[in-house]
Amino acid sequence: MNNSTTNRQVCLANRPKGLPKENDWAIINGTIPKIEQGQVLTKIKYISIDPAMRGWLNDSPSYVPPVGLGSVMRALTVGEIIESKNDSFHVGDWVSGLDGVQNYAVSYGSEYIKVDLSIAPPQTYLGTLGIAGLTAYCGLINVGKLQTNETILVSGAAGSVGAHVGQIAKIKGNKVIGIAGGSKKCAYLIDKLGFDAAIDYKKGALLENIKQNCPDGIDLFFDNVGGITLDAGLSVINVGARVIICGAISQYNLSKEIEGPSNYLLLLRRRARMEGFIYFDFRTDWPSMLRELAEWRSAGKIYGLEDITEGQVDIFPSTLLRLFSGDNFGKLIIKLPD
Template identity: 45%
Template structure:
């Protein structure tokens, strides 16, 4: 087993906009040995999420910012390399918040074993991980989606959006995805079963959205905000529910843009708009994972993963999240996996 650990640490706060690679430092130190009650985990995969950009900023948020000099926070999947904790053995595949590094010694109560059921380990960072759970609780608990609803999802080709759309189809909704470019829109319809898809980059985006939702929008699962949210506000059905999951259009903004100009349509449509954070549902994660696993086994959810290899490629990969090149869950592969 290697004796030197590699870690990506935050060296300084980024300026507004995409995070410059110079804010990171790649450090080396001896691999820590587990204390009693801990396991040493070799990290195999790390989750890459748009929200990571917001964790780099000082100030109030739903989660404390990453501290200067700290290992970059990230969920991960790994293999137990050594154990001093009951219930865990060398070779077990586990998940937890491991950070962008090759090894981590961590308390056993902070990790969860992944049972060998034939599901690729990286899917536990996507459809069976936080993105899948976000889609599940956001759509069903917050958005109260039900059979027959017209559900529209922004960033529909992303980690959360692909799962949210397939959940909506699984419960009998009519699903329209919003994505960037013809190929992503094609994948949503032809491969993931969406009823339609609208390219937000098209000049006639507003008209195309209205045409795709002639009876209005019952549930809008928003990952983007900005102009896309404004267009949706013009097309709400009576009693519509808007789920504010994220606002990826704002994460790298260099200035504060205007708020939605069509918000009075919330009043006209007797609609609601509510934000949520997935961590509020931690006590119900087993419920969500059980149902998501059943839908995956039944073929109703088809997980998609976009892999980037190499710890040293994290700074570039983080910015690639905002280029819109991936479909499904973006994952950094840290170690070779047999």
């Protein structure tokens, strides 16, 4: 299946309703493309699996166009350049980009970020030094205007973004409470990541537990989950709070209408704001953010758990589903065979 003449690709066959099913995908053997002047050929080594992927499958306006029917599934990747007709890239360079769920990609490289293996291993450029770290950083600092001595609530806290949110907020001198599913994830938040408290939503009584752990309310709520979790967090916001909407993993696969936050009028009573963002918008700031994230990482102040599954692109459909079952633990990545 993986040889030098075949480019195995996962393409979108049908627009899923609810959770994507196996037959929503078509896995095909394409040919390895030829490159032209200015282009490079990249051999993809790692594929990032992200909740945002679910939104890209819907035929509705978003911050990026929907993945076309019959097109290769969009994905963030890390790969090695194996052929170059572009002076900015050399064979053996490692890069991160949106090369999709396939073995090989052709690119002009204009959107590539160079991967420096002397700083971190390649897969970390999909986690702490990639989408997870950058999303957490942009959401907390650029959008959330995080101060010090604030109380921060994070949902999906054991997820790759949430884990970084909590750690960055701690580095910046704040109190951090995480919401996650299961005692193992909750222990990890406290013991490994240094959160001040963790709430296991699977135990029920979510709102009561939030109130107990945030007796003085919260100043910033970083929400990855939506639904009843968002409503519970809204109910304890302080005056001037910022509610950062990063995602809504509880809602992405609903076939009924999305559950809007019934408590949104607390934004008025508490003179608070709720704001969405996408880390792509802060691209010009990425270099300085990545420097800071790399420093924290090498100083042992920030840790990015990676949940790496090895296999051919064929495992993409089932691996994606692990995001929505809450089964994965850490940044979910597929490592392709060499």
